[in-house]
Structure formats: C-alpha cells, structure tokens
Amino acid sequence: MQELGKQQKMVIGMVGLPARGKTYISRKICRYLNWMGFKSKVFNIGNYRRQICGTDCNSNFFDPGNKDASKARDECALLALNDMINYLRNEGDVSLYDGTNTTKQRRKLIMETLQQKFSEVQVFWVESICNDEDVILRNIQLTKLNNPDYIGKSSEEATQDFQQRIEQYNKVYEPIDMDENISFIKIIDIGNDIMIYNIQGFLQSKLVSYLMNLHIYPRPIYLSRHGESQYNVLHKVGGDSDLTQTGLMYAKQLGKYFVQELEGNRNIKMFTSTMQRALHTSNEVCELLGVEYYSLKALDEINPGICDGLTYQQIADKFPQDYEERKMNKLTYRYPRGESYLDVISRVEQIIFEIERSRLPVIVIAHQAILRCLYAYFHEHEVPEIPKLNIPLHQVIKLVPAAYYCKETRIKIDPMTGNWEIQDEATIKKVKSFLDL
Amino acid sequence: MQELGKQQKMVIGMVGLPARGKTYISRKICRYLNWMGFKSKVFNIGNYRRQICGTDCNSNFFDPGNKDASKARDECALLALNDMINYLRNEGDVSLYDGTNTTKQRRKLIMETLQQKFSEVQVFWVESICNDEDVILRNIQLTKLNNPDYIGKSSEEATQDFQQRIEQYNKVYEPIDMDENISFIKIIDIGNDIMIYNIQGFLQSKLVSYLMNLHIYPRPIYLSRHGESQYNVLHKVGGDSDLTQTGLMYAKQLGKYFVQELEGNRNIKMFTSTMQRALHTSNEVCELLGVEYYSLKALDEINPGICDGLTYQQIADKFPQDYEERKMNKLTYRYPRGESYLDVISRVEQIIFEIERSRLPVIVIAHQAILRCLYAYFHEHEVPEIPKLNIPLHQVIKLVPAAYYCKETRIKIDPMTGNWEIQDEATIKKVKSFLDL
Structure with missing residues (x-):
C-alpha cells in the first residue's frame, strides 16, 4: 500500500x-x-x-x-x-x-x-x-x-x-x-x-x-470544547449526547466571555461541528454575539467506530486487544470502523486552510481530539504527542500566531459563576529559542 | 448557519x-x-x-x-x-x-x-x-x-x-x-x-x-465497485463485511480484465477505500497487475450512522420518519450520526483532484455512493440525480474525458465465467449537443 x-x-x-x-x-x-x-x-x-x-x-x-x-x-x-x-x-x-x-x-x-x-x-x-x-x-x-x-x-x-x-x-x-x-x-x-x-x-x-492562503496579519484564534455533555459525565466515548445543565451554563458563560473579549466586534469567523453538544454550545454563543457560524462535519469528534457509546473500562473488557493497541499507539490506532488521529488530521486540514486564510478573529467550538489536532498545528508539537495534549472542558485557548512563535493564553471559565481564571499567560515562546540561534 | x-x-x-x-x-x-x-x-x-x-x-x-x-x-x-x-x-x-x-x-x-x-x-x-x-x-x-x-x-x-x-x-x-x-x-x-x-x-x-491540477492529456479512468459482499446478499446497509465467494471471483476476474486492458502497463494510479470488501477486491487486482494502491478513508462508503447493519425494510420499520425523509431527499438527507450525499461529495473532492492531476490511467475500486459521486463529476449530472445513478456490482465503468465530453464504456464482467459484455459503447456524447450550439 x-x-x-x-x-x-x-x-x-x-x-x-x-x-x-x-x-x-x-x-x-x-x-x-x-x-x-x-x-x-x-x-x-x-x-x-x-x-x-x-x-x-x-x-x-x-x-x-x-x-x-x-x-x-x-x-x-x-x-x-x-x-x-x-x-x-x-x-x-x-x-x-x-x-x-x-x-x-x-x-x-x-x-x-x-x-x-x-x-x-x-x-x-x-x-x-x-x-x-x-x-x-x-x-x-x-x-x-x-x-x-x-x-x-x-x-x-x-x-x-x-x-x-x-x-x-x-x-x-x-x-x-x-x-x-x-x-x-x-x-x-x-x-x-x-x-x-x-x-x-x-x-x-x-x-x-x-x-x-498565508498572510502575515495578526489575529486571535480561539479554541474551546463544547460544554460538558451527558457522555462526558458517564465517561463514555463517542455518541451524540446533548449538554448537561452544567454544559449549558458553560455555553452561556462562554458567550459572555466573547462579548467582552471581542468588544462588540461581529466581524469574526466561527466554526463548529455538526454534533449536538457543539451546536448547542455555539448557538448560545452566537445568540449573544449576534453572529452566524459554519457547521462542518470535518470538525466532528474522532469516530470511535465499534467502541461508540462505551466507557474506556468497557472497551478494555470487551475489546482487550484493541484497548492495548490503542494504548501503544494512540496516533495511528484506528478504531475498527472508526478513525485514527491521523485520519482526523487529514480531515481537519481543510479547517487549517480556513483559519490560515482568515484575517478576522476565528472561533472554533469543537471536540477534544479535533482541538488537539488544531492546537498541535499552531504549536509545532511533535505529531506523536497530539493524542496526549491537554485540552480540558470549560476552557478557552486563545492563540495569536506571530512570526516565529504562537502566543497562548488559557482562560478557564467557571460555568456556575462565570468567573474567569487566566492561566498560561507566560507560555509565550521566545523568538530566540524557536530560531535555535 | x-x-x-x-x-x-x-x-x-x-x-x-x-x-x-x-x-x-x-x-x-x-x-x-x-x-x-x-x-x-x-x-x-x-x-x-x-x-x-x-x-x-x-x-x-x-x-x-x-x-x-x-x-x-x-x-x-x-x-x-x-x-x-x-x-x-x-x-x-x-x-x-x-x-x-x-x-x-x-x-x-x-x-x-x-x-x-x-x-x-x-x-x-x-x-x-x-x-x-x-x-x-x-x-x-x-x-x-x-x-x-x-x-x-x-x-x-x-x-x-x-x-x-x-x-x-x-x-x-x-x-x-x-x-x-x-x-x-x-x-x-x-x-x-x-x-x-x-x-x-x-x-x-x-x-x-x-x-x-488540470491538464489536457487524455487517459482512462476506471471505476468499479468491490465484488459482492456478505451485506450485499443480506440487503443490509453499512457494515464492513467481507466478500462472498462470488465477490472474490469477481475480484479475480477484474484483475484479469485489467491485465488485458492495460496490456502490461504498470504505470497506473489505483485508489481504494479502507473497507474489507474494497481492500480484498483491490488486493486481487494488484496481485495480478503487480502494482500498489492507495487506501484512503475518503473513499469509504457513505456512513449510514444509526442505520448501520439494517435492511431498508428494517430502517422503514424502526425509523419510519428517517426512512420517509431520506426518500424525499436522498441528496441532503443525513443519516443520524452518519452522512448525506453532500457530505460524501465534500470528502471525495480530494480524490477528484488526484484523478484530475493524474496523467496516468486511474483505477478506483470503491462503493456505490462514492462512485455515484465520482461518476457524476465526470458526466455533468445534475447534483440531485446523484443518489439515483446506476452503478451496479460486477461492472467496470471506463471513462475517457475529452475536451467537451466524456467517453464512456461499461464492461459487465461475469464473476463465474469471466466473460465480458461491453455495454454502453454508444453513450458518447457529441461535442455539438454539449456545446449547445
């Protein structure tokens, strides 16, 4: 082959x-x-x-x-x-x-x-x-x-x-x-x-x-997972479950965050998947911002094939060999009848083109595996690391790509209070170390 | 949206x-x-x-x-x-x-x-x-x-x-x-x-x-579905079943057809999906031809989501509303958790680029919905017609795109005897009618 x-x-x-x-x-x-x-x-x-x-x-x-x-x-x-x-x-x-x-x-x-x-x-x-x-x-x-x-x-x-x-x-x-x-x-x-x-x-x-599609105009890119879903609570993979009450509250708080962050600028590009939990999160945000979004299948979560709807424990019990294989190489492991991380990279590539091309701020509301792939693209991560990247729920990752580095800020949003906690302001990578000079 | x-x-x-x-x-x-x-x-x-x-x-x-x-x-x-x-x-x-x-x-x-x-x-x-x-x-x-x-x-x-x-x-x-x-x-x-x-x-x-990616060098494009699969026999949609005995025989006969058709030319491009029935068909062909293929998820059959593994009768019984909706508009209907024909078009687009770019003969061994989409691209079909196009099992569709028309020949191959029946030699569309002159 x-x-x-x-x-x-x-x-x-x-x-x-x-x-x-x-x-x-x-x-x-x-x-x-x-x-x-x-x-x-x-x-x-x-x-x-x-x-x-x-x-x-x-x-x-x-x-x-x-x-x-x-x-x-x-x-x-x-x-x-x-x-x-x-x-x-x-x-x-x-x-x-x-x-x-x-x-x-x-x-x-x-x-x-x-x-x-x-x-x-x-x-x-x-x-x-x-x-x-x-x-x-x-x-x-x-x-x-x-x-x-x-x-x-x-x-x-x-x-x-x-x-x-x-x-x-x-x-x-x-x-x-x-x-x-x-x-x-x-x-x-x-x-x-x-x-x-x-x-x-x-x-x-x-x-x-x-x-x-490249340009050198700086603009922020915001990544966020959907709010907490029913499957998140049950620790199940796959599915197309809706938001929990907490998840819905995150969606509303996320909208408020963007209202303040964008200062009323409605000139943005927003992308989301076709899955319930992402659509419902995006709807809340869009309603507050007064913008529209693109709903794209290319942003749907990694397809876990025959493991859909199972917990990791159930996968280990039911498909022990697959469970082990995936643990050994999460990047190339393809769920039977589903996808590998490499499959996901190949389908989100078109979104990278859209993001690169945009001279407007970009918001992506999607899923863990999807955002791991997008995030890795902007941060020069080694590909095998991608399945391990930390993209938690209820957090916005703000990226501002510059000439030789990508400025990153993480904003943890409390779904209940709406309080923000700015987390990683210091992860700015210096030009010098990036240039290996 | x-x-x-x-x-x-x-x-x-x-x-x-x-x-x-x-x-x-x-x-x-x-x-x-x-x-x-x-x-x-x-x-x-x-x-x-x-x-x-x-x-x-x-x-x-x-x-x-x-x-x-x-x-x-x-x-x-x-x-x-x-x-x-x-x-x-x-x-x-x-x-x-x-x-x-x-x-x-x-x-x-x-x-x-x-x-x-x-x-x-x-x-x-x-x-x-x-x-x-x-x-x-x-x-x-x-x-x-x-x-x-x-x-x-x-x-x-x-x-x-x-x-x-x-x-x-x-x-x-x-x-x-x-x-x-x-x-x-x-x-x-x-x-x-x-x-x-x-x-x-x-x-x-x-x-x-x-x-x-355009060029004007003429070369043939061969489309074929996999050989008959177990699900074909059971009239079930989706799945990842393997070839039946008849399907395997078709695969072997298909290989023989290409040996003769290509006259030993191994300078070709061959694409197939990642599904068992397509891979096994392609393996048989490649073994005889001495070539390799590209196995691409973009060529996997349309994903029937929650209807996977059901017969159409079962879909009608279990999901009557979906069954009706799909019947009304097979093009835009998206199986819950699955795909629509439009989704398929958007993912097979990259294959069109590969085919257009190739100056070598191209063989695609794939699935009914996939080949409908590819075939429609070459033949100027109205998009709503796509889900109705006739792409039967055990038939090769040979297309030779020319300046204003696409020459088509259909070769029906008997899996048992290996006899060919050339079907549609006369479907060549005339320059004049295409130009609306």
Whole structure:
C-alpha cells in the first residue's frame, strides 16, 4: 500500500534576499508537513555560518567580492546541503534548504548535486519577493536584531549593517527564471501575488494551496470544547449526547466571555461541528454575539467506530486487544470502523486552510481530539504527542500566531459563576529559542 | 448557519484570444462548482452572437475597425451580461462569463456594471494564454470546425478564417495587468505555468487549486465497485463485511480484465477505500497487475450512522420518519450520526483532484455512493440525480474525458465465467449537443 505524496523524497529550496520572510515561510511549511505526517526539517545555512565562521560577521563578510568570505560561505552551504541529503537518506521525507540561493549558478549546483545523490528526488523552489520597504524594515527589526550576529550592537547600527548585507546580496541576485527549467512558486508580498511554474504531484500541489492562503496579519484564534455533555459525565466515548445543565451554563458563560473579549466586534469567523453538544454550545454563543457560524462535519469528534457509546473500562473488557493497541499507539490506532488521529488530521486540514486564510478573529467550538489536532498545528508539537495534549472542558485557548512563535493564553471559565481564571499567560515562546540561534 | 463560500455571489470572467480553451475551462469550472453545490451557469457570448447576428459571420465581422459589427458584438456581450446578472439575482451562486474580454476597457466596463448592480459581488478573472501553435491548431480543429459558423465550409477554409478571426482579436488584445487591480489567475499552456493575483476567500482559493491540477492529456479512468459482499446478499446497509465467494471471483476476474486492458502497463494510479470488501477486491487486482494502491478513508462508503447493519425494510420499520425523509431527499438527507450525499461529495473532492492531476490511467475500486459521486463529476449530472445513478456490482465503468465530453464504456464482467459484455459503447456524447450550439 502506498501513501499519497510519499513516493519520492523532496527538497524545498528557498530563494530570496535577506529579510524576505524565507525563514518564516520555511518554518511554516516544515510545521505543516510534519503535522501532515511527512518527516520534515529545515536546514538553515545561516546557522551553519554562525557555527563555523562565528557571529562576528559584518556586512563586508557578505560582499561577493570578498573571496575568502565567499569561500567560507560556500563551504557552509555545502555542509548544510550534505546534512540535508543525509537526513533524506535516513528518516526524512522532506528537507527545506533555507538560504538566499540568489544566483542561477548556485541553484544549478544544488540541482546537480541532488540529482547525483538520488535516483529520484523532487526539488521545489520557493522564492519570496518583497518590495515593500516598510515590511522589510519591520522584518529586520522583528527577527534580525535579536540575531547573535548583532549582540552588543545598537539597534540603528544593526539595522544599517543588515541593510548593507542585503545590498551585498542584491549585487548578484537573479530571480528564478523559467529558463532554469525548475519547479517553483514565487510569492510576492506574502500571498498577494503568486507565480507557479511546473508544479507536480500531490505534495507540491498541497504546498501551493497552503502558501496561497498565508498572510502575515495578526489575529486571535480561539479554541474551546463544547460544554460538558451527558457522555462526558458517564465517561463514555463517542455518541451524540446533548449538554448537561452544567454544559449549558458553560455555553452561556462562554458567550459572555466573547462579548467582552471581542468588544462588540461581529466581524469574526466561527466554526463548529455538526454534533449536538457543539451546536448547542455555539448557538448560545452566537445568540449573544449576534453572529452566524459554519457547521462542518470535518470538525466532528474522532469516530470511535465499534467502541461508540462505551466507557474506556468497557472497551478494555470487551475489546482487550484493541484497548492495548490503542494504548501503544494512540496516533495511528484506528478504531475498527472508526478513525485514527491521523485520519482526523487529514480531515481537519481543510479547517487549517480556513483559519490560515482568515484575517478576522476565528472561533472554533469543537471536540477534544479535533482541538488537539488544531492546537498541535499552531504549536509545532511533535505529531506523536497530539493524542496526549491537554485540552480540558470549560476552557478557552486563545492563540495569536506571530512570526516565529504562537502566543497562548488559557482562560478557564467557571460555568456556575462565570468567573474567569487566566492561566498560561507566560507560555509565550521566545523568538530566540524557536530560531535555535 | 452559514455555508462556506456562499456569502457572496461570484462572477468568473474569462479572458483570452479565441481557441485558447476558455470554453473548456469555464465548462470544467461550472461542472466542478455545481457538483460542489454551488449553482453555476456559463454565459457564452458567442452563443448570443450566433443567435442574434446569425452564423454567417466571417472573420471581417470580428475586425475591431468594423464599426457596425463592433456595435452588434457589444450588444451581444451586454445581453449576456444582463442575463448573467439576472441569474445571480435569482437562483444562481456563480456566473461564468465566457467571452474573449480582451481589452482593459471591456473588463473595466464589466466590473463597473457589476458593482452598480450588486452591493457585494466577487469578480474573479481567468485568463487562458497559449502560445503553442500546435495546440491552438488542434483546438481549432477539435472544437471550432463543428461550429455552426462554419457549416458548409471546407476544413481548410474554416481553419484559415478562424485564424484570421484570432488575428482580429489580437490587434486589440491586452493581457490582464496587475494595475487593473482585479483578482485573477493566468493559466499558461493549461496548468504548466500559473500566475495568481489578489485571491480572496474559500471559493477563489478552491478554484485556483482546481485549475492548477488540470491538464489536457487524455487517459482512462476506471471505476468499479468491490465484488459482492456478505451485506450485499443480506440487503443490509453499512457494515464492513467481507466478500462472498462470488465477490472474490469477481475480484479475480477484474484483475484479469485489467491485465488485458492495460496490456502490461504498470504505470497506473489505483485508489481504494479502507473497507474489507474494497481492500480484498483491490488486493486481487494488484496481485495480478503487480502494482500498489492507495487506501484512503475518503473513499469509504457513505456512513449510514444509526442505520448501520439494517435492511431498508428494517430502517422503514424502526425509523419510519428517517426512512420517509431520506426518500424525499436522498441528496441532503443525513443519516443520524452518519452522512448525506453532500457530505460524501465534500470528502471525495480530494480524490477528484488526484484523478484530475493524474496523467496516468486511474483505477478506483470503491462503493456505490462514492462512485455515484465520482461518476457524476465526470458526466455533468445534475447534483440531485446523484443518489439515483446506476452503478451496479460486477461492472467496470471506463471513462475517457475529452475536451467537451466524456467517453464512456461499461464492461459487465461475469464473476463465474469471466466473460465480458461491453455495454454502453454508444453513450458518447457529441461535442455539438454539449456545446449547445
């Protein structure tokens, strides 16, 4: 049996001047691919350069006329390329080669090296072009000034040096040309304007759709499970039971929370499942907010197949082998006649596209397994961890994705009193640790 | 409750010189959208011109310098535009405006008219560019020579006149420019090279993915249900029963059929579901062919929810209201805790993308409701008809999509003797009737 998109190893090569969001894009792609079950890794040439040549490199180091530095930089690029090839030869499905790769000659060299090393490999290039000086400047200030290359430098000094570094690259920059006869996507000003050439197969096509829907406007994403259901109380899986009295009270309190949180903004997108407990929770919220929701089967809870309506104890008694198998690997275990977490990921993928595309605040009211999958997408969790993520009842998870991290706040809502307890304000992940600098 | 993509009416305007596949593309889009549940219709300006100005128009009629003819052509374009607006004001979700629309001024006029008539309307332009003279010539010969404009003309005469007509348009042709500030996709040489600008929302994004995967290489698509299952014999719905002895024999005969049909070509794509009866049928076929298959949950049979394992008689007895509701509207009826045909369409959509993208022969071994949905996509069936389509057991449906029709052959295979009976060779639909010329 084959798996879609897994016939060939793939290399995704980034192209573009510094501060064009290449690292942002390659990290997003990498996260998306891993989440979909393709083992993927970013190889950032800059990190190799910093490890090998140190961080004390000012813009002169990037002058194409500086022969020694050029040679050192070429060596770093080759080292990254080699590691990438080894990764693909071993466990990896997709390698992302995150560097400027600004000349035709460089891209040709990479293509030739890869073709020598693999009998069959797909290479897909992603060029990020941005001509908006404000965006570039913001990008420099947001992501480059914390860069170890600029420790101890003033912000002005660092910005100026980085702009000079960009100029050095610009001297030799050749945008991808159709004559190079490579598969590529050019992204101009992240998502607005896109050019695609010679796209092949499942994975490249997925990536194009994904990249088409990206934008860099910040907006919050709110995740909440439905209120407590009758099956929750009985510890039964599956079913389509309605809310308990407590669950209904949560729904009302949740509505009040959103009224205050959104300050009367009705310009939002709200998604829910087709199940009673989610619909009834959403109805209460929508009534207070004066908005409508999308009810989607893709957000229905994981289907427990033949275990529907049983407690975990009953499953252990009735289907001991299934119970054990699931305990061993909750991610890939598929309930007989039901679904696995991987099945769920593949059907909620369309919701990820909807959320990514939205420039408005998004509310998702759904179910434990569903929200585990969505949450993991935003947080760069290892896929095998997904079935263990903590998504309790009666809690809102507010996510605000930013360039290299996702800000998270958890709001625990007491269904009885309506009191909120803000839980995890401190889980903001720092740019630096995320960038592995 | 809202439905994804249905907030705004949409107009899709075609742009391009004659014989660039605009009609092909707009018909494909229209079929795809209708299949997805968006009421869509193509308004072909050429058909208005033929109705109003007659068919005796040689290339001089298309000379931009010919004032009278220009005026008449403008009037036809306006009439089509008006009908299109009325369609959107009434039942329509999406109108496709199929004409050359080759000048900026024309596109501006259309934009302004639409903005006057609707407070909110999305306009999305699709420009088809083809510079391959062979493809253009083939296109002329395949689709234009049967055109009523050329009745009674020799093939050479008609081709030459049509080429002159293209030249007339070329005099004033202005490809879409970013300065026009409109949302567009440019398709160069159908699918190879694509430019996207200012894409917004669910439906436009879907369309781009769809158009990205189109190609014009002919290849057969084979659909077959699994062999007879135990539940088939018991007249029960749902379940995950295995093949009967007869079903297993069909599987073996099906393999033999494909060995002969494909003449040893192992370069094919084969998709099946995750259900026992489909997997076991596919295993038999693959063993003989020496190929592998993709097993996808998206191809699992429609989920009958609480009716799983019942006969229709039992459903009528146990759930009389559901039984009646389903009989009234089999398309939208969703089995409690199960699926409707519309739910199935939305999950098999990804398979349509896989099939469209494939340049290799495709085999799908699946289930009745699933194959009804796939078959309807290829055959321009009205969506409400889908649940009634005839997809019997032990029959292969071979489809070969061509420019404006889909060639169909049905091969009935006797599970016992392995004899084939070729059934519907004559269902080829003629270009002419499909084009409503």
